[in-house]
Amino acid sequence: xxxxxxxxxxxxxxxxxxxxxxxxxxxxxxxxxxxxxxxxxxxxxxxxxxxxxxxxxxxxxxxxxxxxxxxxxxxxxxxxxxxxxxxxxxxxxxxxxxxxxxxxxxxxxxxxxxxxxxxxxxxxxxxxxxxxxxxxxxxxxxxxxxxxxxxxxxxxxxxxxxxxxxxxxxxxxxxxxxxxxxxxxxxxxxxxxxxxxxxxxxxxxxxxxxxxxxxxxxxxxxxxxxxxxxxxxxxxxxxxxxxxxxxxxxxxxxxxxxxxxxxxxxxxxxxxxxxxxxxxxxxxxxxxxxxxxxxxxxxxxxxxxxxxxxxxxxxxxxxxxxxxxxxxxxxxxxxxxxxxxxxxxxxxxxxxxxxxxxxxxxxxxxxxxxxxxxxxxxxxxxxxxxxxxxxxxxxxxxxxxxxxxxxx
Numbered sequence: 001x002x003x004x005x006x007x008x009x010x011x012x013x014x015x016x017x018x019x020x021x022x023x024x025x026x027x028x029x030x031x032x033x034x035x036x037x038x039x040x041x042x043x044x045x046x047x048x049x050x051x052x053x054x055x056x057x058x059x060x061x062x063x064x065x066x067x068x069x070x071x072x073x074x075x076x077x078x079x080x081x082x083x084x085x086x087x088x089x090x091x092x093x094x095x096x097x098x099x100x101x102x103x104x105x106x107x108x109x110x111x112x113x114x115x116x117x118x119x120x121x122x123x124x125x126x127x128x129x130x131x132x133x134x135x136x137x138x139x140x141x142x143x144x145x146x147x148x149x150x151x152x153x154x155x156x157x158x159x160x161x162x163x164x165x166x167x168x169x170x171x172x173x174x175x176x177x178x179x180x181x182x183x184x185x186x187x188x189x190x191x192x193x194x195x196x197x198x199x200x201x202x203x204x205x206x207x208x209x210x211x212x213x214x215x216x217x218x219x220x221x222x223x224x225x226x227x228x229x230x231x232x233x234x235x236x237x238x239x240x241x242x243x244x245x246x247x248x249x250x251x252x253x254x255x256x257x258x259x260x261x262x263x264x265x266x267x268x269x270x271x272x273x274x275x276x277x278x279x280x281x282x283x284x285x286x287x288x289x290x291x292x293x294x295x296x297x298x299x300x301x302x303x304x305x306x307x308x309x310x311x312x313x314x315x316x317x318x319x320x321x322x323x324x325x326x327x328x329x330x331x332x333x334x335x336x337x338x339x340x341x342x343x344x345x346x347x348x349x350x351x352x353x354x355x356x357x358x359x360x361x362x363x364x365x366x367x368x369x370x371x372x373x374x375x376x377x378x379x380x381x382x383x384x385x386x387x388x389x390x391x392x393x394x395x396x397x398x399x400x401x402x403x404x405x406x407x408x
Contacts, residue, residue, distance in 0.1 A: 002227065003117060003122065003123075003126060003226045003227075004114060004115060004116060004117055004223065004226075005116060005117075006068070006116060007068070007114075007115075007116075007219075007223060007281055007282065008066050008067065008068055008114075008115045008116050008196075009066075009067050009068075009073075009112070009113060009114045009115065009196075009215070009219045009282070010045075010063065010064040010065060010066055010067050010112075010113045010196075011062075011063070011064050011110065011111060011112050011113065011211070011215045012049075012061050012062070012063050012064075012109075012110070012111040012113075013061065013062040013063075013064075013097070013110050013204060013205065013211055014049055014059045014060075014061050014062075014108045014109050014110065014111075014204050015059065015060050015061075015062060015084075015095065015096065015097040015098075015108065015204065016059065016060070016094075016095075016096040016097070016098060016101055016108060017029070017030050017033065017060050017088065017093050017094070017095060017096070018093065018094040018096055018101075018322070019093065019094070020092060020093075020094065022094070022103065022315060022318050022319060022322070024051070024056075024057040024058075024101075025058075025093055027048075027056075027057065027058045029091070029093070030048055030058040030059070030060050031047075031048055031058065033060055033084070033087060033088075034046050034047040034048050034060060034061075035047075036087065037062075037080060037083060037084065040083055041076070041079060041080060041083075043065045043076065044063065044064075044065055044076070044080060045063035045064070045065045046060070046061065046062050046063050046080060047061055047063065048060065048061060049061040051106050052106045052107055052165035052167075055104075055106055055165075057106075059108060060084070060095075062077075062080055062081070062084070064076055064077065064080075064215075068282075069282055069283045070212075070216050070279075070282045070283050070284035071283060073212055073215060073216060073282075074212055077208055077211060077212055078208065081208050085326075094322050094326075095325075095326070096318075096321070096322050096325060097204060097205060097206050097207070097325065098143065098144075098204060098206050098304075098321065098325070099141075099142070099143030099144030099157065099159050099203035099204050099206075099300070099301070100144040100146070100147055100158065100159055100203075101318065102146040102147070102148075102304075102314050102317055102318045102321065103148065103149075103314040103315050103317075103318050104148060105147035105148030105151065105158070106165065107144075107159045107162065107164035107165040107167060107168075108144075108159070108203070108204040109159065109164055109167065109168060109200060109202060109203060109204050110141065110202045110203065110204045110205050110211060110214065110215075111198055111199065111200045111202070112198065112199045112202070112214075112215050112218040112219065113190075113194055113196040113197070113198050114196055114197055114198075114199075114218070114219050114222050114223070115194065115195045115196035115197075116195045116196070117191060117195055117196065117197065118191055118195050119191065120176075120179070120189065120191045120192070121176040121177055121179070122176070123189045123191050123197055124174075124176040124179045124189050125176045125233070126197060126226055126229075127171065127185075127187045127188070127189050127197050128171070128173060128176070128233040129229060129231050129232065129233055129237070130187050130197070130199075130222065130225070131171045131186060131187050131237075131238070131241045132231070132237050132240070132241055133221070133225070133273065134171075134186045134187055134199065134201045134241065134245070135201070135241060135244035135245045135247070135248040135257065135266070136244075136248070136257075136266055136269055136270050136273060137199060137201060137202055137214075137217075137218060138157060138160050138186075138201045138202060138203075138245060138248040138249065139247075139248035139251070139252050139253050139255050139266045139270075139299070140202075140214065140217075140252075140253065140270060140290070140293065140294075140299065141157075141201075141202035141203045141205070141214060141299075141300075142156040142157040142160070142203055142248065142249070142252035142253075142299045142300065142301040143156075143157065143159075143203035143204065143205065143206060143299065143300035143301050143304065144156075144157050144158045144159040144160075144203050144301065145157070145158070145301045145304050145305050145308070146158075146304060146308060146314060146317060147159075147162075148314065149314055152308070152314075153305060153308065154250070155249050155250050156249065156250065156251060156252035156299060156301035156302070156305075157203050157248065157249045157252065157301065158249070159203050160201060160203070160245065160248060160249035161246070161249040161250075163371075164200070166184060167184050167200065168184065168185075168186050168200040168201050169184050169185055169186065169371065170185070170186065170241075170242055170245070170370075170371035171185040171186050171187055171188075171241075172185060173233070173238065184200070185200065186199070186200055186201040186245070187199055187200070187201070188200055197222070199218055199222075201245075202214065202218075203300070203301075205300070206300050206303075206321075206325055206331060207300075207325075207328070207329070207331050207332070208328070209289050209329075209331075209332065210289060210290075210300065210331070213287040213288075213289050213290045214290070216279070216282060216284045216287060217273075217274070217277060217287055217290060219281075219282055220277035220278050220279045220281060220282055220284060221273050221274075221276060221277040223277075223278045223281045223282075224276045224277045224278035224281070225273075225276050225277075227278065228276075236261070238373075239372070239373075239376060240257070240258050240259065240260075242370055242371060242372055243258060243349055243370070244257040244258065244259075244266075246347075246349065246352070246370055247266075247346050247347070248266065250347060251344050251346070252297075252299040252301050252302065253266060253267055253270075253293065253294065253297040253298065253299050253341070254297050254341050254342065254343055254344045255343070255344070255346065256343050256344065256345065256346050257269065257346075258346075263346075265343045266343075267294050267297055267343070270294055271294060274287075274290075274291075274294075289332065289335070292335055293335065295340065296335065296338055296339070296340045296341060297340060297341040297342070297343065298334075298335055298338045298340075298341060300331060302338070302341065303330075303331050303334050303335075303338075304317075304321065306334065306338075307320055307321060307324070349370070349380070350380060350383070350384060352369065352370075353366060353369060353370070353380065353381075353384075354384060354390060354391070354405070356369055357391055357403050357404070357405050358404070358405060358408060359404045359405070359408060360394070360399075360402040360403075360404055361402060361403050361404070362399065362400065362401070362402050363377075363381075363400065363401040363402070363403065364400075366381070366403065381393070381403065389406060390405065390406055390407070391403045391404060391405055391406060392404050392406060
């Protein structure tokens with residue numbers, strides 16, 4: 001089925017612009033930079049975005065405008081990046097593309113749009129199936145393992161774990177015929193705004209090359225997959241998507257997923273997705289950087305973790321990351337000498353849930369950990385009560401359901 005007619009695509013690459021002391025650049029300066037890039041390149045849609053819920057400051061959102069080929073993707077990305085770097089150097093600002101500001105811990109993403117599609121019900125049905133693959137792209141793009149002073153190294157994407165400050169959340173499901181617009185899902189339908197399906201789950205890229213190849217992979221895969229798709233949305237697909245989302249956030253390309261009821265390395269799934277991808281549709285001949293990442297199970301997050309070993313203070317780490325990023329090409333250099341990493345045993349979801357239950361923990365708090373459907377979450381909690389005896393439940397009209405561990 002040819003879902004997209006014609007095939008058009010684009011991206012929104014959120015990036016940080018900082019002062020020399022690593023604090024956020026003034027809002028007016030980021031807004032000026034966005035206007036300057038649009039004036040310099042009339043096809044550009046680059047502008048600003050907001051840093052996150054309850055946070056002051058602006059992100060520079062590099063927007064490609066509408067693209068039709070990999071060649072356009074390469075050329076327009078390079079032109080904008082080179083000009084942004086030049087201006088930032090002239091103004092003595094620090095241009096830092098990253099999955100978060102490591103010292104602050106805000107969410108910074110790379111969103112990919114594919115169109116053109118105008119049928120909302122058709123787009124909704126497609127998005128409901130594509131969520132199965134969203135955690136694979138999350139694992140590949142993981143790039144936020146340092147999230148302020150307190151969250152470090154346990155997850156390769158704190159941004160995905162924390163739902164990108166409510167800007168990339170578990171997709172909400174409704175029957176296509178009665179679905180309505182919602183914003184911020186991992187896979188988001190926007191036929192009334194941009195005539196696209198948008199993949200929002202990926203962390204922001206630290207390099208120009210990864211941005212180009214990641215965008216190309218997303219587009220080529222979605223085109224190739226939907227041409228031959230015979231899958232249908234199901235409850236099992238949905239639960240696996242949510243649990244795999246968690247494993248991707250924790251382990252990146254070292255993750256092992258539950259895939260159609262079986263354990264599989266995410267890297268093996270991504271290789272299969274490369275075979276499905278229709279690269280000819282966008283005139284792309286290959287993705288060497290991504291292939292090397294898959295071969296070694298190395299991500300931008302692993303590069304950050306390597307740097308963090310030698311610069312553990314978050315400000316010192318941010319400074320070193322900015323210095324290395326300014327050089328350009330450092331991630332590729334790292335990848336050339338980086339070792340192949342093993343796949344890792346997944347963390348049991350029940351163990352993760354249990355680790356966050358203390359005394360009188362509200363079910364609303366437990367729900368926010370994974371966004372499992374309430375019915376599914378309740379069944380898991382019942383098992384922890386009845387079969388394993390690890391928690392007890394109390395219900396009150398004022399506080400609803402609260403849970404307490406039996407070993408505290």
